[in-house]
Amino acid sequence: MSETVLITGVAGFIGSHVAEHCQKLGMKVIGLDDLSGGVIGNVRPGARGLA
Ligand SMILES: NC(=O)c1ccc[n+]([C@@H]2O[C@H](COP(=O)([O-])OP(=O)(O)OC[C@H]3O[C@@H](n4cnc5c(N)ncnc54)[C@H](O)[C@@H]3O)[C@@H](O)[C@H]2O)c1
Secondary structure, eight states, rough: OOEEEEEETTTSSSHHHHHHHHHHOOOOEEOOOOOOSSOOOOOTTTEEEEE
16 A cells, blocks of 8 residues: 655645655655645646645
């Protein structure tokens, strides 16, 4: 069973890179971001989102 991780600030610089790394490791990613600073285009395909 794969691990599921919650990444805050997933649309930002650090969060989007952490999400990419976790997905490469086979983890399921749930991203939390209010888009106050990041951009939706940074969110990796396949990441589930919470606003
Ligand atoms: N090319 C580069 O080297 C490069 C580019 C950009 C940034 N940086 C560096 O990266 C660092 C910043 O990266 P970061 O990822 O910490 O910041 P960020 O602003 O990129 O990401 C923060 C994310 O958190 C979200 N957020 C903020 N408050 C929130 C809240 N209350 N609830 C939900 N989401 C919320 C924002 O919408 C944003 O997407 C700085 O040190 C900057 O200098 C480097």
